[in-house]
Amino acid sequence: MKSAGRFNYRYIILIAGLVIMVFPMIYMVTSSLRPNNQTFTYPPKIFPKLSEITFENYAYVLVRQNFFMYLKNTLIVAVMSTFLSALLSSMLAYCISRHRFPGRNLLFGTIITIMLIPGLAMLVPQFELAVAFKLINKLWGVILFYTAWTIPFSTFLIKGYIDGIPKELDEAIYMDGGSILTVFFRVIIPMASPSLAAVSVFNFLYPFEELGWSQTILKIDAKRTLPVAITQFFQAHNRTDWGYVFAMTCLAMIPVIVIYLLLQKYFVSGLSTGAIKM
């Protein structure tokens, strides 16, 4: 379609777009490398002089602030809620996709409806539940609710995937005297693993993102996850110590970017199965 040799005009627009997409990020990194007291000088400088570059903000955040504790909390929440959500969602999705039981359509309809309701909209009754179960200031208080919030979309996506797995594979297991549990573990889990991976990458990043519920539940410093810790840190420093804040946000981005680069094909597959199924 394109004549070879002519420069593709698309690159010009894409690079212009790229500058807009990436520039704020670069600005954040360069700001984190400037001495903290210089981050609000006017006129603002985008790139610090080489002699000005300092890692003192990072040292402050890593040594004086409990960055690794927040990271550990966030990772615990991420691992637990991702695991629970993947397990429970695939079990539900398998039952809905392959088996008839009373209330099956009602259950699937309810799951789809719940996807429409903002998680935070149930704030008050969920907070009461958290109080009743003594989950305040416990990581479980975040893990269980994140699991519950991510189950509907995960179930929806995995169910769509299981629908496409040929039933002959199930039949073969039944012929050998296998039960529905055998089918689930021998056929469904291995065959549906791409969709499990796809929902899991999103669920894993959710605790790095969510603020409203985590700041409600995690009130003590020792239990804070990164989004809460960063917000609290920003407010505690009179909303002006941008050097420290950006050192913290840059550090908080590292695990996210690593996960993204390692698993980026699952980000694409997760989004596209959702998008193309509709």
Place this chain on the structure above:
Amino acid sequence: MVRADRNIRNKSIYAVKNKMYLLLLLVPGLAVLVLFTFYPIIKMTVMSFFNWKIGFSQTSEFVGLKNYIDVFTDPIARTALVNTLYYALITVPAQMALGLLAALLIYGIKKFSLSFRLLYYLPVITSWVVVALLFRYIFSNQGLLNYIITDVLHISDKPVGWLSTRWPALTATTILGIWKGIGWNMVVFLAALQAIPLELFEAASIDGANSAQRFFYVTLPCIKGTILFALVMLFIGAFNTFTPINVITGGNPAHQTEVVLTWMYFQTFGTVGKMGYSAALSVIISLIVSVIAVILFRVIKPENSGGRL
């Protein structure tokens, strides 16, 4: 015959066993859903009719529709709803259009396609807290944007108070929402474009269709289902907006920049603690989102999009 009998008995034991396994698979997920989402939704609806008090010692009194009347007559609730709609109506179409544009451009290139995809997606994976802080910094009075406006481009003499008045603050948040959402739309639309059979484009070209005609008569109808998916997801997302407002303005000045969820949060945990009011507001938000989703599904029927996409 004996053999057949045994088969039948074995089959029924087998069936009972399978029923138990089915329960085993269903119950854990159901329990979490029922306890942490179904029950709160019902409870929330009940609470919205009470002057709800948290704690055992206090009694909650039934007030009928009072909470709903309070929401509808509350000027700040109206402001919050208008702000949310403003955010949704600008960010949703803008990020879809720009995301689709990026997808079309990347679809048309051969080299560096993966690099562009990775970098355009970077804002999507970055936490809202991080990007909201970053935009607060860029849009602050002495910030980079004001510097560019006043001292580089000389559009205005004095710095714009981006974050201290309602519409500029909302606009800053909206720009953030668009910027952060482009990559998501790009990935979704790129997947849809790659699913279109190439023969369709070839056939259109043979029939003499130019690139604009190919876009409107081949590409758009083929990605109709994806457009619907993106619309629904993004509208839900827009009504879910909490973190950017919470971080950038905190609803200030004087609650002029609240969106529905930040206002509900303030009503719950702010100084007043009006639980019944927030519950009523939550019910209203949920109904609005559901109605919009149903309307979208009705208007764009994916089964008419010319084949399963």
